[in-house]
Amino acid sequence: MRKLQKVLALLLIIALAASLTACGGGKKSDTINIGAIYNVTGGQASLDKPSLNGFKLAAKEINENGGIKGKKINVVSYDGKTDQATVANSTKKMIDVDKCVVVAGLSDSNYALAAGNICQEKGIPFITSGATLPTLPDQVGEFAFLAPFGDNIQAYACADFAINDLGLKKCYLLIDQSMEFTKTLAHFFQERYIANGGEIVLTDNYMNKDPDFSAQIDRFLASNSGAEIIFISGVPDDAGVVVKQFRDKGVTLPIISGDGFDTPLLIEVAGAAADNTYVGTHASLENQDPKVQQFIEAYKKEYGTAPENAFAGLGYDTMYLIADALNRATDINNPKAIRDAIAATQNLAGVTGTVTYKDGSRVPVKSVTINKVENGKFVFIKEVLPE
Amino acid sequence: MDGFIYFLIQSVNGLKLGSVYAIVAVGYSMVYGILRLINFAHGDIMTVGVYTILVLMTAFGVPLWVTVLLSVVIAIAVGLATERIAYRPLRTAGEEATLISSLAVSIFMQNLIMMIFSPQRRAFHLPEYLSRLHTIGFIKLSTMNIITFAAVFIILIVLSLVIKKTRIGMAMRACSDNLNASKLMGININAVIVTAFAIGSGLAALSGLMLAGEYKTIDPLMGFVPGLKAFCAAVLGGIGSLSGAVLGGFILGIAEMLFAGLMPTDFTAYRDAFVFVLLILVLLVRPYGILGSKEGGRS
Amino acid sequence: MRLRDSNLFRFIIFVLIPLIVIIICGFSSGSYYAGLVNLFGINVILVASLNLVNGFSGMFSMGHAAFMAIGAYAAAILTLPANQKLISMPGLPEWLIYMRLPYPVALIIGGILAAFVALLIGFPVLRFKGHYLSVATIGLIVIVRAVLDNEDELTNGARGVTGLPNYASTWTIFGAAVICLFILYRLIRSSYGRGLTAMRDDYVAAQTIGINLTTKKISAFCISAFMAGVAGGLWGHMQSVISGKFFYIDASFKIVETSIIGGMSSLSGAVVGSLLMTFIPELLAPLETGIEVFGIRLPELYGASNLIMAALLIVIIIFRRQGIMGYSEIITESLFSAKTYSSVLKKSEYKKLCDIVAHKIKELSSRVKSKGA
CATH class of the missing domain: 3.40.50.2300 (Response regulator)
Structure with missing residues (x-):
């Protein structure tokens, strides 16, 4: 019994130490922390995993091209485990512990609503990359955006x-x-x-x-x-x-x-x-648009498979949407300024279509x-x- | 007449689904009958078997019969390993302890498969000669449907003979009646349990092949629902009774299809709920399952 | 002398420290840590109430999530404003649409509804023993989910109910948790509870000494469902979104796991189990995201925490099959006995604690010395 207790205690300590180092890693001032909350395991994984892959791929590309205003993007992502409480807590953790200035993610509206409500409460912009409920931004509030069409x-x-x-x-x-x-x-x-x-x-x-x-x-x-x-x-x-x-x-x-x-x-x-x-x-992977083909090539190179479904592209575009807003934002440490910049997005071409937020709506006008x-x-x- | 034909068509749909449930349930029942273990990991052993087939077929191009054989072997190995690691140390503990252990094994295997193969659903194709469609009157069946249907009965007959006629079968029956008394009588219960797990896991791999062949897709979580349905079938038919498990499987399949086919469309989404209502109702009339006896339901 | 024998020590560990944590969280509501602590509080209610059925009465229910769902939806319907209900749940009767109740009342009504459903299902189902009851309660979850997903007019279907007001503060949750624990503690110590354990330990003997098993079973099942309903109401208003899929089989299994890990036959086990199952996955989460250890970046391993958790479950259950707490009730005993609280005022208690600590230190140092030599 003693042995077991020791093993357990050791495990706990390792985990604790690991979480502490992880926290420490995120606080460098030359990076911008962006939260990506996805259900990478469980029933939602088949949609969310490609989204996260696309999202990270875009962040990597942005960093290779010099980042944003001289700062590197650091994607903080936790697994929501297709469990609502975990999604909610991880979102809070991204904002409270990792100091993310924007949170993105999720492909199911129920989970997105939960995460969105938290971001709204804390005044952090939230962009869902895959949930398509058109009333979602209005249900949550001014900090919530849809990246895909409704x-x-x-x-x-x-x-x-x-x-x-x-x-x-x-x-x-x-x-x-x-x-x-x-x-x-x-x-x-x-x-x-x-x-x-x-x-x-x-x-x-x-x-x-x-x-x-x-x-x-x-x-x-x-x-x-x-x-x-x-x-x-x-x-x-x-x-x-x-x-x-x-x-x-x-x-x-x-x-x-x-x-x-x-x-x-x-x-x-x-x-x-x-x-x-x-x-x-959203887009055709057969689309001969060089942007789309480039994305497919990059995705293949990074993950060894072609994009599994449209959600990969949506995750990818969401990261670029955030980057675009951060580049235009007056202050990249001020969530309110970032929100305003996102809301002012105009004609941003991505692999899943062109995003414009029109007339104060937070659902983009995108063609199908x-x-x-x-x-x-x-x-x-x-x-x-x-x- | 039209109505009658429609009823027949839906019944055949039910038989198709039921035969898949039945074959999962027989494997489930092997272990369940002896250990009274609600083995939540049974469905996941099925998943392991199916992924083995997929890897061997697509990556190495091995012919189907070899892959099936190998997948059965691997499933048995996995089944025995879980028995050794997670269930045997708990044999004298309560049912709850083994139940939680099997849940944990299930979570472990699901996540491991997900990490190795990605969570994506994948296409799973049988060779053309197995998925070919045959039209018999107004009914369409694939070769695989017919094989599955036949396999249920062949497996049932073979296993019944094994249990009735062989020494290990006799030992199994004894263990099923009373594990402790069997032990006192000098039966090597480890051997019995290992045999049961081996048969159960092997059947799980086979049933995985049939399930994946029928629906042509596989994913890391595919085992959960059939596992649960097989459990229901085993309980419905009577714990420990193999023919009960088969009967339970067919009843579930046919009930599901007739419900979805005959009820107004507003109710078709209540299909799974209906299965459980039916289960509860049957248990009210036959508290030990349809073919179960009171002695079979060890308390 | 052992530390646990000191009432003052018990006070510090089981009352003072939790109280401080709760107060801190209560004033920083909405933060990540407060969120976790709140979740822990709700888990305590869920698991403790499940223990009443599974641990103390010898039945084995796996359907707690169904009662949670009923409580959560009932509390939501009773607290949401009418204009929102008109849009999302137009099929409700008119009086229900315009009814808004204070949150605690809504919680209790949610609990009563859950208990009522437990009563309905209990009459037929509780005749079953062992696994039959498990199947039937899993079935209840499937049935409840089907109703929630399909009755669009009443529940907004799979779209779920959103925008629940954030009423479930740390204070409410822990108030409810302590009340539930207290009720359960008293129940188990009463003749009623002894009847339950008698039933668990020997069904026939309990019957022969005149315990009415049917009423016992059904009443325990209903009490348990009531508390699960209340916990569901708290959960919904904490998360602000509810939907049928949040109360499905996997959620229910998690409660059962927590219950068994902590120790089914102990209310203190519910506390310990919830503590582990709430916080360990959170601690493991950084492992998955590819952390840096000593300057080396580990690869991402999503799912690793689930694997470790599962392995841990198996290890714990193999080495402690009665769960971590077994039959011990140290936490609840300390929480609800006057001795713990009066010890703060007694000088002798402080002296005793000092003695024990001094003794422990001496013991430890001598052990270190003997090892060194």
Whole structure:
């Protein structure tokens, strides 16, 4: 028993010492500490890990190009562990202990709201790189920003595209009920689709992590609803599985979805079956824009794989968004000044589109890219900027 | 007639899902029946097996049957290692102690796999001859579906024979009835438990193959939900009864699919909740599970 | 003589130091350290109340998160302003939309609702023994989550409820924690509690001496659920955001782990377990982010703290299967006995403590000397 106590005590001491050295490392005056709170383990990891990778890659590039006003960026990142209390505490730690002047991160609105509220309370700017709830900044307050477009924009773009470009006016809607993002997306899609004169002929639901969609698909087949297009509001993890199962059951209708389907998994899993799928998303990794290709190359070089999904690009852009604001800020030690600088961002081109915060809104005006899968490849179709 | 065909189609969907649950549940039940251990790590051993297959297939291009064999071997090794490290020192402790130990093993394995392979979900493809679709009337089945379905019964029959006819099987039954008395009677309970863990872990690897083959994706957390469902199936069917575990698996699968297929669409997202309501209701009528007996439910 | 026998020592360790920490945190609310301490306080309530069921009554519930969720949502609905509820939860009955209650009342109502659900589920489920109850309570979590995620009109669905006012101050949390601990402590020491432990230790014997097991089981389950509901209400108002996924199986497992690590059959175990499980992961977190040790930058190892935590759990449970505190009640005994407090005023206590410390030092130095020789 004694031995155990000793081992435990030793472990604790090591950990304590480690945390102290870590604190000490962050207090150099020639660096700017920027917090990156991501759920790198647990259920959110598949979205948040690429985001963090992108974020760090951008910070590295900025530092190699001389940093900001002669100072290096130091990314302070803790793992939120897909646990809300850990997310909240880590955010507090970044601000209180590590003295971060900006905090960014998270891809799920529930977690982002928790972190955002803390930043708002402490008067530190918070930018979510991946959460797309359009009302998030208003719910939190003046210090919260969205780096991506809001769900409403991508849902509107998809609805407009389905009706105006494809001319398909009867839609079957399949919604993941367990996620905030998928629910909001479906809500806005339905609203716009009906407003444009479309008709939702059947709505069905599933919960995240149900791998089997056959019950829903057979119900759809049996309903003879006359649907001309299928809108699936889902997350990257499910993208390939659900499309594959639809095709296996003989459904050849076009399928459309939001940025949740912007993942290589769609094609890797579904293979040829992924054809005739439309994805409304932030950017196309097939985009020949040198900026995008450069990012993909850099990412490959740093992490050994291509960007896993659109969230990598969002993390990358978020860091550049912060850097841009820091360069313009009157005082990089004053969070209020940084906030004002972020709010004044104009035409900042990134890999996921161009960011402008317009008329005091803290949700950027960003265009939506519509991609289509053709012959096992994402093909750029058009860029839409719905009003 | 249309309604009837629709019902049939959904039932077949249920059988497909149920056969995957059943095969996980049989492996689960092997260990559970003897140790009364809610082995939360069972699903993660499955994950280990699947990742082994993925690595061997994609990186080394080994043929499928070899990878399956190797993955079973590795899963057994991992299973036995966890037994030795985390469960054996706790054999005389209460059920809670082993439960927490298995939870910790599960967390450990999930995080280790996540650190090694990244948390990303990955595509998992079986060779074409296994994923080919066959159309039988109005029903579509892949070769893998048929193999899974058959495998459930083959495994059930083989294991039942082992348990009924062999010496180690007899020892297993004795341990399942009363571990301490078996020990007093001179049964080498370590051997029995190791055998059970080996069979359970090997089956976990096989069931992982079937699960991943069916849904074509794998991720480090993929084992958790099937593990939980297998536990439910084992409890539903009756603790320690292999045919009960299979029956429980099929009932869960069919119930899920019929619920999602027949209820108004507003309720389809209540699928998992329904499974548990059903479980509670069945336990109210049959407190020891469908095929369980009072003696089987050691207290 | 041992240090723990000194009432004054107990006072310092178990009353004075915690009190100072709480007061400091109470005045620096919102800071990182205060946040951790608050979380610890809530964990104490959760784990201690779970111990009443799992440790003292011999049932094994794994569904604490479900009761937390009920308490958190109830407290949120009762404290949010009407205009917010009209937007996010329009399906609520009108009287509920316009009702706003003081926070403590809302907490208690949340607890009562949780207890009510426990009563409903308890009648059928508590007949089960052992693992059947575990499955059924896990099922309860799944069911509660499904309702929270899907009943958009009542709960705002998976979008969760946001903007909860920050009512859960350190004072409220620790006030509630001490009250809960006190109630549990008294309960366990009463004839009721002895009945519970009798039931745990020998089911049949307890029955034969006339203990009504059904009412005992259900009442313990309900009390436990009530406290979990209150803790949920505190948790929600501390975090300001609640959503079904925060109260899922993994959250519940964490409470069970904490309970077993600290010692299920001890309220003091709840305190020690919460202390470890709240603070150790925080201490390990820097290990993951690639810290500098002696000038060498270690690689990033996200997940390492989870690995270490899991390994630690296994080690602790192997070496102390009854949990760290076992059956000892030293913390609660010190907290709730008058002797601890009166010792501050007694001269003899100071002398005794000095003696013990002097003795300890002498012992230590002689040991060092003998080693040196």
